[in-house]
Amino acid sequence: MDAMVNDVSIHRVESHSDLNFARRHRYDRSGIELDFGGHRVTTTGIELNTPSNPFGAVIFFQGRATGETQSLTLSADLPELSDVLEVLGARSFEVGDWWVVRIQNHPEGYAQRELDYMLQVTEIIDDRHIRVNYKLGWTLEAGREITFKKMQPVLRSHIRNMHFIGVSVPDNGSTSVKPSEDWDQIGSHPIAYEFAVACDVSDVTATRVFWPVIERRYCTHFVTERCRLMNPEEVIWGGTGYLTQQLNVLYGHVRDCHASNARHLNDFTCGAYCLVENCHGDGDEHGSYVTHGQYEHDLTFIGNSGLLSFANSGTTWGDSAKRITVKKHVASRVVAHKRITDLTLEDVHAVWKEGLVDSGTIWANADGLQMRGCTADTMLTLSQSSSRSKRSNLADGCCFGMSKGAEIARNTSNAQVGFRPVTTNFTMQHCQFHNVDDNAFGSINKLVLINTWFRGASPGAKPLQVWCPEVVMQGGGCEDSGIVLMGAFQSDEIGAAEQTITVDGGTVFSGTNADKAYFLRKNMSGIMTWILGDYRSAAGDVETSHFSLSSGPNRMRVIGSRFYGGKYEIAENAFNHGSYLLMTACIEEGVDRCSLPMESDRVKHTEGNIIMPK
Structure with a gap:
């Protein structure tokens, strides 16, 4: 041969x-x-x-390498999506030549390089600049060294x-010991x-x-x-048992492939502008589709099946990726909680699999994350390890099952696995959360819920705990669940800052829960602001409170709401100094008002309401 x-x-x-x-x-x-x-x-x-x-x-x-090389220190930033590179001298380059172009690594990891590809020269711009067949995925700062190595x-x-x-x-x-030297x-x-x-x-x-x-x-x-x-033959030792591994690649197309009981079906390490479609992995506990976090960008996965794990190999590579899009995918897990910016998931489904730890879960970094039509059988877990994106975080038309006691948004840092609190905003619209029981939004700066439903696992399930500084509910609501306001998350302190909740747009609360309250403020410090408008609160029994306030100060405005059955539960000090209560234009039917505070110039809850006895 x-x-x-x-x-x-x-x-x-x-x-x-x-x-x-x-x-x-x-x-x-x-x-x-x-x-x-x-x-x-x-x-x-x-x-x-x-x-x-x-x-x-x-x-x-x-x-083969030709032996010709060139190195220089960048005199100016090279912006993202630029296809023009600075060179030491353009006379060494000709249109059509191929060069391996590599940026100096970050000190945090020897493989942390945003640029490390074999590129073709497409134009000589001037004595110090050439155009190549690639648009940068990341900004390269002035002062960093870039090297060129000519290839055949x-x-x-x-x-x-x-x-x-x-x-x-x-x-x-x-994973660490060889059975023999060879x-x-x-x-x-x-x-x-x-x-x-x-x-x-x-x-x-x-x-x-x-x-x-x-x-x-x-x-x-x-x-x-x-x-x-x-x-x-082997899937445990690093690098073994793949269908295809692709390092420092561009413009690749992987399609109509299959892997069974393998480590990975498809691996991109420092890959960009690649497409994977109609590929399927079974026996996929090690992850059918992976990136290692060496600044991968603009990767697309369409119509595949198998476990997803992105940018999840440690700081040696950079833990970073950008603009990964996954469409019409079925997986046992989706692991994307490291520094992944502008991740798009459309019609992606994480399905529970017996015997596989954390199956049925989506772990995602809330940095330009957008999910549409996605489902997770057992948990959605949001965290934030980067803040690079210019676009909003959004979940639209998704459905998530809950695991008892788990956090939807992380409250405290766990650097070992890359989980950090979400400090940006998040909008969820037309979504459903099932089997809610003692789950938590432990962070998120402003949480906007539009036509989004939280359904308790049973009438005895614990309601949601919320640490978001601001919550807005427009439509949707809670069935056999509720919201416990814990005080706003701020740095590593809980309950130290002001918290605001707005409820309007026909939101509905019904049934009951273990705490017997739809809105519950416990002994948190800080001011709690309530803006309650057009919403319906129908208590499941006489013991269930529409709102239960055990501490203050509270600033509550209730206008145009409808309350049925149950009671109000308000402690004596809930409307102390700095507080107010304005409740008007409401309809109350069979509500126990006994614990409402005495009216004053700062507390008004009778005039203007329609109050119907039991």
């Missing part, structure tokens, strides 16, 4: 029988297609790989129609590309592989399609 591939007069090599490879082959050849005709490719007796080498594939196409890439070398069967590897069972050198895998352009892989099926079936680094304009991986 070496003789045929290295013969530049040959552009296609076909296999018409099964083959066994005893060696690993490396080529720098362009313009060739290897078609294995669907025959079996085995590796019985294959030579050992070099240690920790996912590029030691049976067939490895690798471009492999072009249009394709591999097709292979049925690959690897070799047995001793069982590891550990353990990770024994296994085999079929394909790798590095410094390659427009090199496609199609119709490859594989089993018993060790490293990824298709490994790519510094590749662009490629297609991986109709490939499958079933039961790799």
Whole structure:
């Protein structure tokens, strides 16, 4: 095979029988297609790989460095979405050249680089600037070092129609200890590309592989399609058992692929402007679709299934990603709580799976997060670890099941897993929360709820606890649930700042709950402002309070509300110094008013109301 591939007069090599490879082959050849005709490719007796080498594939196409390099310190910021780069001298560049362009890493991690791709020169602007075939995903600040390394890439070398069967590897069972010194050198895998352009892989099926079936680094304009991986030899040791791993890639398209019991179906590390569609992973506890957080951006996933985990590999890589869009996806989990900016989830469903910890959950970073038509069987958990976005946080038309006692928005930091309180605003419209029981909005600056419903797990379930400084409810409401106002979250203190709640637009409260109150203020400090307008409160029994205030000060305005049954529950000091109560134009039917405070110039609750006895 070496003789045929290295013969530049040959552009296609076909296999018409099964083959066994005893060696690993490396080529720098362009313009060739290897078609294995669907025959079996085995590796019985294959030579050992070099240690920790996912590029030691049976067939490895690798471009070459020309030896020409250039480095400089940026004299000015390079803005996001710019396709013009500063260079030391443009005379070294020609239109059509390919260069690996790398920005200096951040000190927090050796792989924290916002720019690290093989790019093509498309225009010489002037002596100090060139245009390339890529728009920056991140701003690069003045003073940082950027390096250029000229490459001669492999072009249009394709591999097709292979049925690959690897070799047995001793069982590891550990993430840190090798069972033998050469353990990770024994296994085999079929394909790798590095410094390659427009090199496609199609119709490859594989089993018993060790490293990824298709490994790519510094590749662009490629297609991986109709490939499958079933039961790799190893999935615990980092980097093993993938269908495809793609490092520092651009303009990739992965489609119509499948993985069973693998580590990952698709992995992007520092990838941008790539699309994954109609791919499916089962036995996906390790995550079918992942990014590692090395400043990935503008990635799209459409019509896939399998566990999602984005930017979740630690600070070495940067914990960062931007503009990831997922549409029409089914997953056992969605893990996206690290520094992911402008994440879009549309028609995404996290489904509970027996035996899988945290299945049925969506963990998301509230930094330009937008969810539409999504569901999570067991929990939505919001946190905030970045503040980069210019767009609003939104959940629209979503449905979330709740786990008892869990936080919808994190209240305190847990840096170990990347959870931090939400300090920005969030709007939820046309959403439903089911099985609510002692759940909490532990943070969120301003929470706007439009036609959004909270339904308790039972009439004995605990109501929601809310630490948001401001809550606005327009329509929707609570069934067998309620809201406990805990005081506004501020820094790491609870109950120290003013809190405001506005209820209007036909909101409805009904049923009852464990605290026997729809709105409950406990012994929190700070001023509580109540703006209650057009809403309906129908107590489920005589013990249920429409609002229960055990402390003050309170500033309450109730105009045009409707109350049925139940009672008001107000402590003596609830309307002390700095408080007021104005209640007018309301309809009360069978409400116990005994605990309302005595009227005064700051407390008025009788005149202008229609009060109907029991």
